[in-house]
Each structure stands twice: as structure tokens, then as C-alpha cells.
Amino acid sequence: MKKIIIGVGLGVLILAGVIFAAQPKTSNSGAAVAVASNGTFVVEESSNYDFGSISMAAGKVTRQFKIRNTGAETVTVSKMYTSCMCTSALLMKGEKKFGPYGMPGHAVVPKINVPVEPNEEVIVEVVFDPAAHGPAGVGRIEREVILENNAGQPVKLQFAAMVTP
Numbered sequence: 001m002k003k004i005i006i007g008v009g010l011g012v013l014i015l016a017g018v019i020f021a022a023q024p025k026t027s028n029s030g031a032a033v034a035v036a037s038n039g040t041f042v043v044e045e046s047s048n049y050d051f052g053s054i055s056m057a058a059g060k061v062t063r064q065f066k067i068r069n070t071g072a073e074t075v076t077v078s079k080m081y082t083s084c085m086c087t088s089a090l091l092m093k094g095e096k097k098f099g100p101y102g103m104p105g106h107a108v109v110p111k112i113n114v115p116v117e118p119n120e121e122v123i124v125e126v127v128f129d130p131a132a133h134g135p136a137g138v139g140r141i142e143r144e145v146i147l148e149n150n151a152g153q154p155v156k157l158q159f160a161a162m163v164t165p
Helices: 002-022
Strands: 041-043 048-055 061-069 075-082 087-093 096-101 114-116 121-128 139-149 155-164
Touching: 041 155, 048 061, 061 155, 075 087, 075 096, 075 121, 087 114, 087 139, 121 139, 121 155
Parallel strands: 048 155
Antiparallel strands: 041 061, 061 121, 075 114, 075 139, 087 096, 087 121, 139 155
């Protein structure tokens, strides 16, 4: 009986090792990440960001994502919105600012139709309010900002945090 238990235990460990080894590798090396299906929009550094541990008492946190049009055609950002009311986003193109924009249903999400020329860079400033959900809003959060455009797939800028009181 003892040999059967040890054998089953070893089998489970080997299976877990195989599953772990077969998982796709993710990289946070800072390399640019292509996010549109035709490779036109590229998020410089990464389209994912982790604020780490943040306190409700410390207030809002901000992150800027730089997005470059690497294609030969102009890309138009038609809409920008967030996945939660605790998040707002501002699109900056040169000196012009568009927004802030929020979550559909909680804020107006108008068409913005901002053209981004080839090799031009825009900045999306994301603001997260860890106190927006009140005392029940502690723990791990994951949110995103979506930019709809005419280049194919929407650009999704994602962030996470561990919210503490």
C-alpha cells in the first residue's frame, strides 16, 4: 500500500512538472509589444503594468503608456474607454489632450477620431482610484483601457495592483 501511495505521488509530481514546463513563457523584458493584428500599433515597453501594492489611503495612481504607429498608414483611434468606473484614461497627442474617458454606462464614451500618423507616438495616461470601491475594494485587481481603432484589433492596455486599506 505504501508503494502505491508513493508511486501515485511521484506520478502527480511528474505530471505537474510536465504541465508547468509546457506553459507559454511570458516576458517582461521591456520589449515592444505589437497589439494590433496588422502590427501597426505598438505599445512601447509593455501593454501590461503592475502597480504592486497600493494603499487606498495614499490616493490615485497613474501610469503612462506610449503607443507608436509603426505602419505606413494613418491609424485613427475612434473610441477609448475603461473596464471599470475606478479607472479613467486620457489620450495625449502632442499638446492636445482628449478625455478623460471612463467606463461605458458610467460615463459618456464619445467617438474621438484621433488620427495617428505613421511613426507618430501618442500617450495614454491611466488613472486608477483604489478607493473607488470603498472598504470592500481591497485585494488583487485587474483592469484595462481599450482603444478602438481602424487598424484591426482594439489596443488593450492592462494593469493590476494589490489594493490595501
